[in-house]
Amino acid sequence: MSPTHAPVGAARQGSLRELNLALVLGRIAAADRPPSRADLATATGLTRATVSAVVEDLLAGQLVSEADPAPRAGAGRPARGLVLADQGPAGLGLEVNVDYLTVCVVDLAGQVRHRTVHRADLRPVAPADALARLVDLAGQARVDAARQGLTLAGAALAVPGLVDDSGQVRLAPNLGWQDVPVPELLSAHPPLTDRVPDVPALVVDNEANLAALGELHSRPPGPASFLHISGEVGIGAGIVLDGALFRGVRGWSGEIGHLPVHPQGRPCRCGGRGCLEQYAGQEAIVAAAGLVRAELPADTATARLAELAEGGDPAALRALHDAGTALGVAVAGVVNLLDLDTVVLGGGYAPLAPWLCPPVLAEIKARVLTAAWSPVTVRPSTLGPEAAAVGAAGSVVRRIVSRPAGWLNRAG
Ligand SMILES: [Zn+2]
Numbered sequence: 001m002s003p004t005h006a007p008v009g010a011a012r013q014g015s016l017r018e019l020n021l022a023l024v025l026g027r028i029a030a031a032d033r034p035p036s037r038a039d040l041a042t043a044t045g046l047t048r049a050t051v052s053a054v055v056e057d058l059l060a061g062q063l064v065s066e067a068d069p070a071p072r073a074g075a076g077r078p079a080r081g082l083v084l085a086d087q088g089p090a091g092l093g094l095e096v097n098v099d100y101l102t103v104c105v106v107d108l109a110g111q112v113r114h115r116t117v118h119r120a121d122l123r124p125v126a127p128a129d130a131l132a133r134l135v136d137l138a139g140q141a142r143v144d145a146a147r148q149g150l151t152l153a154g155a156a157l158a159v160p161g162l163v164d165d166s167g168q169v170r171l172a173p174n175l176g177w178q179d180v181p182v183p184e185l186l187s188a189h190p191p192l193t194d195r196v197p198d199v200p201a202l203v204v205d206n207e208a209n210l211a212a213l214g215e216l217h218s219r220p221p222g223p224a225s226f227l228h229i230s231g232e233v234g235i236g237a238g239i240v241l242d243g244a245l246f247r248g249v250r251g252w253s254g255e256i257g258h259l260p261v262h263p264q265g266r267p268c269r270c271g272g273r274g275c276l277e278q279y280a281g282q283e284a285i286v287a288a289a290g291l292v293r294a295e296l297p298a299d300t301a302t303a304r305l306a307e308l309a310e311g312g313d314p315a316a317l318r319a320l321h322d323a324g325t326a327l328g329v330a331v332a333g334v335v336n337l338l339d340l341d342t343v344v345l346g347g348g349y350a351p352l353a354p355w356l357c358p359p360v361l362a363e364i365k366a367r368v369l370t371a372a373w374s375p376v377t378v379r380p381s382t383l384g385p386e387a388a389a390v391g392a393a394g395s396v397v398r399r400i401v402s403r404p405a406g407w408l409n410r411a412g
Contacts, residue, residue: 018405034067034081062088084108087149091396093389095158106393154199156392158207167204198406207388212238214391226342231349279326288319320355328363346381353380
């Protein structure tokens with residue numbers, strides 16, 4: 001508890017104002033069409049005068065702006081609707097993965113305003129050096145954001161591994177990271193974003209979780225419950241149940257890549273055998289297709305597979321079919337357990353979905369008890385390969401929308 005003793009009346013007034021700001025801004029964010037002040041009064045139950053005062057605060061703080069008035073038949077001045085501002089605060093999304101770094105900036109309305117993907121094999125690179133490269137890219141993003149009238153209000157970093165509450169990466173097997181104190185390493189650099197009360201300067205989370213959140217909050221809204229699978233060198237899943245990410249007891253749920261699909265099969269980096277990753281991870285597919293990954297620039301591995309499959313190359317088609325079958329076995333187990341009806345293939349799986357979906361669906365049909373009368377949809381992510389970074393930036397933006405007072409009360 002804070003030791004300061006604010007006058008009770010002032011505290012109440014402060015918190016009431018904060019509640020009203022969040023209530024009105026939340027309505028504007030959720031609306032299908034730009035609501036007028038009158039619409040907002042009806043929707044929130046607040047008086048017109050209160051709504052007008054709150055909207056003035058939000059306009060002054062660059063959290064909302066007035067939409068162009070819609071043409072209206074008949075006499076009278078058309079009411080101007082309110083939309084989330086395209087200048088003002090924005091979220092910084094970062095991702096470190098096995099063979100790329102991604103940085104993106106997302107504005108309040110969810111638009112991606114800056115994105116950089118830096119391709120490099122990061123396995124031989126020390127964590128501190130990989131993070132230093134990311135800081136450089138983030139600095140360029142901040143300059144570009146400022147040029148567009150955007151202020152970075154917070155950052156979230158996606159990593160392909162197990163992250164604890166303090167932001168330490170306990171284990172990212174495919175990157176070779178173990179017990180990496182990411183916040184401490186980043187604190188050696190200048191801050192990535194401005195300081196904004198109520199918005200964490202940096203959140204570190206698993207990339208599959210952040211990609212699933214990105215999918216959950218994409219427009220138009222999809223289902224409230226689904227399984228999102230990120231297929232890179234490793235395979236991670238985000239489990240979304242009733243509109244919320246299911247994190248598990250320690251935040252480490254979703255390690256679908258280490259579900260055994262052949263219990264006595266190939267050894268895996270995790271120490272187990274026959275894990276899904278050994279049959280449906282990007283390296284496994286590329287090897288099965290007869291491609292030598294080391295000879296391919298990292299960014300072209302997936303594109304090359306898709307190109308070969310498109311052209312009817314038998315080895316590529318067989319590799320994708322076998323990977324899809326292994327993936328389908330694992331997915332069927334999850335669907336049986338959790339009763340889900342939607343599976344989203346994200347990350348490197350998205351461009352390969354035309355060839356992965358049929359064998360995944362075949363396994364679901366053969367293995368899921370309820371599939372006969374309750375079909376399961378398997379589809380590619382709409383967010384593209386940068387889903388985790390976009391989801392990371394989006395998580396910052398949603399924090400600002402749910403607690404706008406922090407941004408409005410910031411110094412300077
Ligand atoms: Zn494993």
